[in-house]
Amino acid sequence: MKRQIPTLITLVAGLFCLIGFFVPHPAIRTLYDDIQQWVIVIVGATYVLGVANLLRINLGQMSARARDWPFKVVLLVGLIGTTAIGFSEGTHYLDPTSRFTWIYNTFYSSMSSTMFSLLAFFIASAAFRAFRIRSFEALLLAIAAFILMIGRVPIGNAIHPAIPAAADWLMEVPQNAAKRGILIGAALGVVATGIRLILGMERTYGGRGAGGTS
Amino acid sequence: MSPGLSSLKQLDRRWIFLAVALLVVIPLAVGIHIAPVAPSPRTRGFYDAIEKVPSGSTVLLAGDYDPSTVAENYPMHLAAARHLMSRDVKIIGLALYPGGPPLTDQVLRLAAAEYGKKEGIDYVNLGYKAGNELVMSQMGSSIPRTFPVDRRGVPVDQIPVMHGVQNYANFPLLVSISAGYPGTKEWVQQVVSRYHLPMVAGVTAVSAPEYYPYLQTGQLRGLLGGMAGGAEYEVLVKHPALATRGMDAQSLAHVFIALMILLGNLAFLGEDRSRRR
Amino acid sequence: MHVSASPGVWIAALLTLGIFSFLYKDNPVYKFCEHLFVGVSAGYWVVLTYYSSIKPNLIDPLFGVPFAMDRHLLLVIPLVLSLFLFSRFFPRGDWLSRWSIAIILGVYPALRITGFAQGDLVQQIGGSILPFWVPGHPMTSLNNVLLVGGLLATLVFFFFSTEHKGAVGGIARVGVFFLMVSFGASYGYTVMARVSLLIGRVMFLLDTWLGVVRF
Numbered sequence: 001m002k003r004q005i006p007t008l009i010t011l012v013a014g015l016f017c018l019i020g021f022f023v024p025h026p027a028i029r030t031l032y033d034d035i036q037q038w039v040i041v042i043v044g045a046t047y048v049l050g051v052a053n054l055l056r057i058n059l060g061q062m063s064a065r066a067r068d069w070p071f072k073v074v075l076l077v078g079l080i081g082t083t084a085i086g087f088s089e090g091t092h093y094l095d096p097t098s099r100f101t102w103i104y105n106t107f108y109s110s111m112s113s114t115m116f117s118l119l120a121f122f123i124a125s126a127a128f129r130a131f132r133i134r135s136f137e138a139l140l141l142a143i144a145a146f147i148l149m150i151g152r153v154p155i156g157n158a159i160h161p162a163i164p165a166a167a168d169w170l171m172e173v174p175q176n177a178a179k180r181g182i183l184i185g186a187a188l189g190v191v192a193t194g195i196r197l198i199l200g201m202e203r204t205y206g207g208r209g210a211g212g213t214s
Numbered sequence: 215m216s217p218g219l220s221s222l223k224q225l226d227r228r229w230i231f232l233a234v235a236l237l238v239v240i241p242l243a244v245g246i247h248i249a250p251v252a253p254s255p256r257t258r259g260f261y262d263a264i265e266k267v268p269s270g271s272t273v274l275l276a277g278d279y280d281p282s283t284v285a286e287n288y289p290m291h292l293a294a295a296r297h298l299m300s301r302d303v304k305i306i307g308l309a310l311y312p313g314g315p316p317l318t319d320q321v322l323r324l325a326a327a328e329y330g331k332k333e334g335i336d337y338v339n340l341g342y343k344a345g346n347e348l349v350m351s352q353m354g355s356s357i358p359r360t361f362p363v364d365r366r367g368v369p370v371d372q373i374p375v376m377h378g379v380q381n382y383a384n385f386p387l388l389v390s391i392s393a394g395y396p397g398t399k400e401w402v403q404q405v406v407s408r409y410h411l412p413m414v415a416g417v418t419a420v421s422a423p424e425y426y427p428y429l430q431t432g433q434l435r436g437l438l439g440g441m442a443g444g445a446e447y448e449v450l451v452k453h454p455a456l457a458t459r460g461m462d463a464q465s466l467a468h469v470f471i472a473l474m475i476l477l478g479n480l481a482f483l484g485e486d487r488s489r490r491r
Numbered sequence: 492m493h494v495s496a497s498p499g500v501w502i503a504a505l506l507t508l509g510i511f512s513f514l515y516k517d518n519p520v521y522k523f524c525e526h527l528f529v530g531v532s533a534g535y536w537v538v539l540t541y542y543s544s545i546k547p548n549l550i551d552p553l554f555g556v557p558f559a560m561d562r563h564l565l566l567v568i569p570l571v572l573s574l575f576l577f578s579r580f581f582p583r584g585d586w587l588s589r590w591s592i593a594i595i596l597g598v599y600p601a602l603r604i605t606g607f608a609q610g611d612l613v614q615q616i617g618g619s620i621l622p623f624w625v626p627g628h629p630m631t632s633l634n635n636v637l638l639v640g641g642l643l644a645t646l647v648f649f650f651f652s653t654e655h656k657g658a659v660g661g662i663a664r665v666g667v668f669f670l671m672v673s674f675g676a677s678y679g680y681t682v683m684a685r686v687s688l689l690i691g692r693v694m695f696l697l698d699t700w701l702g703v704v705r706f
Contacts, residue, residue, distance in 0.1 A: 002586040006593035013597030021605045033355045036348055037548065038569035039598045042591055044344035044544035045573035051533045071526040078530025086538030091367030093538055094315055102499055104316050108535050109281035110503035111528040112313065113692055114510040116282040120689035121514055123682055124234045125227040127471045128478035137671045142475065144675025149472050149682055152442050155465035158249035168254065171426055171676060173634045177641025178673035180427040180615050185649045187611035194600035231514045238693050243703055285691020286684065312539050344544040351602055362547045403606030407614060419684035423677050431618030440680065441687035459706050460690040467686040
C-alpha cells in the first residue's frame with residue numbers, strides 16, 4: 001500500500017498532464033492548470049525542506065563536535081541571521097535599501113561570483129597538465145578548440161579575418177551536426193525515460209527498501 | 215627533449231594561476247586595447263529582432279541567471295533592457311533562478327533611470343517563482359495566476375503595465391537571458407514550440423554551442439554567446455560597457471591558455487613516447 | 492585611486508580575496524568564507540521561496556481576505572502535500588513524503604515528454620531536411636551535405652544495438668570526428684566562460700573597491 005499509492009499518484013498525474021496538453025476542453029484544462037499550480041507550491045516547499053535538512057545536519061555536527069565544527073557555527077549563524085533579517089523585512093525584503101538586499105549584495109552575490117571565477121585558474125592549469133593530444137580524434141578536438149578560443153575574441157579578427165570566419169563555420173556546420181545528433185538522441189531518451197517514470201517502471205525515488213526497475 | 219621543456223613537467227600550478235591573474239588584471243587596470251569588437255550574424259539577429267518590436271508593445275524579458283554568471287549575463291541583460299526602453303517598449307521582467315530577482319531589479323532600474331521610465335507603468339519585475347519549466351507552462355495559461363504579485367508584493371491587477379497581459383499571446387517577443395537550467399532550452403521547448411512566440415537569447419558561453427541547432431531551425435531568431443556576444447551587442451546598441459571593456463583581457467587569457475595546451479603537450483611529449491616504447 | 496568607503500564593499504572585497512586564497516592552498520579563511528556562503532545562500536533561498544512562491548500562491552489565496560468559497564479550497568491539497576514532505580524527518584512517517592514526490596514525478600516527466608518531443612525531436616528533424624544542391628550556392632550545398640551527413644553519422648555512433656563493424660563502424664567513426672569537433676568547440680567556449688567570470692570579479696575589485704579604473 002505504501003508503495004502502490006505513490007506509483008498511482010505518479011501515473012494519474014502524469015497521464016492527466018499528458019492528456020491535458022493535447023485536449024483544450026475547459027474542464028480538463030482547468031484541472032490541468034490546477035495540478036501544475038499545486039506542484040509549483042510543492043516544489044517551493046522542497047527548497048524549504050532542503051534548508052531544514054541542512055540545518056538539522058549541521059546542528060548535529062556542531063553538537064557532536066565533528067571535524068571542522070567551528071565552521072558549522074559560521075554556517076548556522078549565516079543561515080539563521082539571513083532568514084531572520086529577511087522575514088523581519090516582510091514583503092519589502094528585496095527593496096534596494098533593505099538589509100536583506102545588503103546581505104545579498106555583500107555576501108551572496110560577491111561570494112557566489114568569486115567561487116565560480118576560481119574555475120578560470122583551474123581551466124588554465126588543466127590545459128597544461130591534462131590536455132593530451134595522443135590520437136587523431138584528440139587532435140581534431142584540439143584544433144577545434146584553438147580555432148574557437150582565438151576566433152571568438154577580437155584578437156582573432158586582428159590576426160586574420162579568416163579565423164573568426166572559420167570559427168563561425170565550425171559552429172554552424174560540423175558542431176551543429178553533432179549537437180543536433182546529441183539533441184535528437186537525448187530527446188528520445190527523455191521521452192522513453194519519462195514514459196517509464198509515469199508508468200512506475202522506475203522506482204528509484206521509492207526510498208528505503210524500494211527501487212529497481214521492472 | 216630539451217632540459218627547459220622537461221623542467222616544465224615540475225611546474226607548480228600556482229605559477230600558472232599567477233600568470234592568469236596578471237593577464238586579466240593588467241589589461242583591465244591599464245586599459246590596453248588590442249582589437250575592436252566585430253558583431254557576428256547571430257548578434258545581429260538578436261539586435262534586429264528587438265528592432266522589429268513595435269514601439270509601445272510589451273516584451274517578456276527573462277533574466278534566468280544569478281551572481282555566479284553575472285559577468286557574462288548582466289551586461290547583455292542590461293544592454294537588452296536599454297535597447298528595449300530606448301524604443302519605448304514596455305518590459306515584463308522575471309527570473310527563474312533564485313538569485314536572479316535583485317539582478318533583474320538592478321538592470322531595470324538602471325535602464326529606466328537612463329530613459330526616464332517608471333516602474334509599474336513602463337516595466338515591472340515579477341520576481342522569482344519556484345517550478346522551473348512548470349512556471350513557463352503555466353504562464354501560457356495565465357500569467358496573473360502564476361504571478362499574483364510582483365517582486366514588491368503588489369498585486370499584478372494593480373500594476374498598469376500588466377493590464378491586459380494574460381499569456382504569451384500578449385507579447386511579440388521573448389528575450390531570454392540565461393545561465394543554464396531553467397533557461398533558453400526550456401523556453402524553446404515549452405513556449406516557442408507550443409505558442410510560436412518569437413524568441414532571442416543571450417546565454418553563457420558554456421551553454422552557447424547547444425543552442426546553434428535552435429538558431430538554424432529558426433526557433434531562436436538571434437543568439438548572444440558569452441561575454442563576447444554581450445560585447446558585440448553593446449557595439450550594435452552603441453553603448454559599449456562592461457562586456458566590451460573585458461574583451462582585451464579575454465583575448466590575452468585565451469592566447470595564454472592555447473599556449474598552455476601546446477606547452478603541456480611538448481613538455482610531456484618525451485614521457486609519452488618513452489611510455490609507448 | 493578612490494578606494495571605496497562603503498563597509499559592504501570592503502566586506503565583499505575581503506570575502507573575495509578570502510576565497511581566492513584557496514588558489515595558494517586550502518586554509519581556514521577559505522573554509523570560513525565557504526561555510527558563510529552556504530549559510531547565507533540557504534537563508535536567502537528560504538525567505539525568497541516563502542515570499543515569492545508559498546505566500547502568494549498558497550497562503551494568501553487559501554487564508555487571505557477576502558476568503559472565497561471556490562477553487563481556492565483545493566489549495567488544501569498542495570498545503571497537505573507540502574507538509575507531508577517534512578515527514579522525512581520522522582523515520583516511521585517518511586513514507587508520506589513519497590506522495591508529494593510522486594506528484595512531482597508525474598507532472599515533470601509529462602511536461603518534458605511534450606517539450607522535448609516537440610521542441611527537440613520534431614523541429615530538429617524538420618530542420619535537418621535540407622537540399623543537397625542549391626543552384627548558384629556551392630558552399631551552402633556543401634554545408635548542407637555536411638550537416639545532414641554529420642547528423643546521420645553521429646546518430647549511427649549512438650546506435651549501440653548493432654556492433655560497430657564494417658560499414659556501420661566506418662560511419663560511426665565519422666560520427667566520432669564530428670563529435671570531437673563539437674567537444675573542441677564546447678571546450679573553447681568553456682574557456683571563454685570561465686575567463687569571463689574572473690574578469691567580472693577583477694572588475695569589481697579594481698572599480699568598485701579600489702577605484703583604480705572606471706568601467
